[in-house]
Amino acid sequence: MKVLQVNTVCGTGSTGRIAADIHKMLIEQGHESIVAYGRGTAHNCDNTIKIGNNLDFYRHALKTRILDEHGFGSKNATRKFLERVKNYNPDIIHLHNVHGYYINIELLFNFLREYNKPIVWTLHDCWAFTGHCSYFDFANCYKWETHCQKCPEKKSYPKSTFLDNSYDNFEKKKELFTGLKNMTLVTPSQWLANLVKRSFLKEYPVKVINNGIDLNVFKPTPSDFRKKYDLENKFIILGVASPWTRRKGLEYFIELSKMLSDKEAIILVGLSKKGIKDLPKNIVGITRTNSPKELAEIYTASDIYFNPTLEDNFPTTNLEALACGTPVITFNTGGSIETIDSSTGYIVEKGDLQEVKQIIQRTEKEGKDKYSKHCITRANNYYDKNKKFLEYIELYEKLGKEVQI
Missing domain, CATH: 3.40.50.2000 (Glycogen Phosphorylase B;)
Structure with a gap:
């Protein structure tokens, strides 16, 4: 053929x-x-x-x-x-x-x-x-x-x-x-x-x-990421996009940063150098990485993945996060909601940052371990x-x- x-x-x-x-x-x-x-x-x-x-x-x-x-x-x-x-x-x-x-x-x-x-x-x-x-x-x-x-x-x-x-x-x-x-x-x-x-x-x-996704790459991958960015005692909320266009929801991370405590921090991957300079102090900006292994390390080091996408089909970043054992919060958008179930993440209405904050606090109390096994299993069963x-x-x-x- x-x-x-x-x-x-x-x-x-x-x-x-x-x-x-x-x-x-x-x-x-x-x-x-x-x-x-x-x-x-x-x-x-x-x-x-x-x-x-x-x-x-x-x-x-x-x-x-x-x-x-x-x-x-x-x-x-x-x-x-x-x-x-x-x-x-x-x-x-x-x-x-x-x-x-x-x-x-x-x-x-x-x-x-x-x-x-x-x-x-x-x-x-x-x-x-x-x-x-x-x-x-x-x-x-x-x-x-x-x-x-x-x-x-x-x-x-x-x-x-x-x-x-x-x-x-x-x-x-x-x-x-x-x-x-x-x-x-x-x-x-x-x-x-x-x-x-x-x-x-x-x-x-x-x-x-x-x-x-490649499950040989996207899997729990320990690293010194937290130590490198002085985040060892923080609850990390991760966002990944490249580029961060309007529909990817960068503005919601900016608003969310104002609602967080000192124990919480946001990591955003895929920003331009100029975009990083304009970030609030409790958001760590990282430029786009072409290393899937490095990205897997960041997913693994994070406690929750937040995807405030406003328009999307079937985002692979959700799948990558799951495969690394990290639960997902997504806006109720397109096919993004099809990537998770009730044991691997949360679906919230577009723009409802109060609910996002409540989910973060709940996950912080429960611990990431409650979700990780379910996340990895879902990725292995459906997204190889x-x-x-x-x-x-x-x-x-x-x-x-x-x-x-």
């Missing part, structure tokens, strides 16, 4: 690591595999196709900023890429993010319609069925259920500074993305699967495959990346057999 995956990045970021891990598993099982990507440098992947170059990226970004026509740039880069696809002649094409300033969706989907082989499309956000945004929770906008127009999220990713083209984008996406004979959609959360069924993509079968990505290969094989029949 020959598989081609297409994503914005390869081997970096959550989606890039997923693509690289599936590639590795395919090769180990004796299949052929290529990952095509548009940005940065490929990591942990030995057979790739780079789509376009930096100039293509900047032109596409400029088209987005001025005309709000994201997904409709990169024509020459896409034509060259599709010629390579024809030469490779894959049995399965697996799309991940097709947004990110690197590929022309009109050329891509017209090709896929003619190619007429099985397509798997993993939706990592909501961009595929809206006229502009990747998430709409913050704006509480549900125009996508009927027809996008006058987008309240025009200045969110993929940002448009001038025009609002959400009406035409919606029309074009609906025309391009529907009517393919052999496409299966995958979502990491049931929440997103339910949204798909309310969108113009409802004609397609949808399979839920949760994100997975090897088991999760095997589900993709099983899906490829199933679709391949259906075509042969």
Whole structure:
């Protein structure tokens, strides 16, 4: 079986690591595999196709900023890429993010319609069925259920500074993305699967495959982290994001810091150096770490993980915290609430910091040990990346057999 995956990045970021891990598993099982990507440098992947170059990226970004026509740039880069696809002649094409300033969706989907082989499309956000945004929770906008127009999220990713083209984008996406004979959609959360069924993509079968993590790395990992930051006698509340955008909820950590006692401290990972300088005294800021082991040490050293996300699909940071034995507090947002149960964490309504404070105090009295075993068990049972990505290969094989029949 020959598989081609297409994503914005390869081997970096959550989606890039997923693509690289599936590639590795395919090769180990004796299949052929290529990952095509548009940005940065490929990591942990030995057979790739780079789509376009930096100039293509900047032109596409400029088209987005001025005309709000994201997904409709990169024509020459896409034509060259599709010629390579024809030469490779894959049995399965697996799309991940097709947004990110690197590929022309009109050329891509017209090709896929003619190619007429099985397509798997993993939706990592909501961009595929809206006229502009990747998430709409913050704006509480549900125009996508009927027809996008006058987008309240025009200045969110993929940002448009001038025009609002959400009406035409919606029309074009609906025309391009529907009517393919052999496409299966995958979502990491049931929440997103339910949204798909309310969108113009409802004609397609949808399979839920949760994100997975590397349990050989994310596990209880002792370290001198507390001593290094002079936090040996503190109750640590951890937050992790990269970058800390509006939807990740940084402002709630700032507000929470005003409500804590001297016995409690906040650790935030993934901040810029400038962002660290602006933090209150009881928040320790750490820049982004590219070391999963170091991140596992921080999760392990913390007493509770707080994810005040306002818009999210199935955040892997929740899974990483659980695997390290750390319970999770999350806002009632998207698929984030699907990552935990009553023995591994707490779900609170968006912005309810009084309840967050009460949960912190309760956990402080009970002790982290009450939760740790349950957290680790849940991660091992449900979020092992090897088991999760095997589900993709099983899906490829199933679709391949259906075509042969």
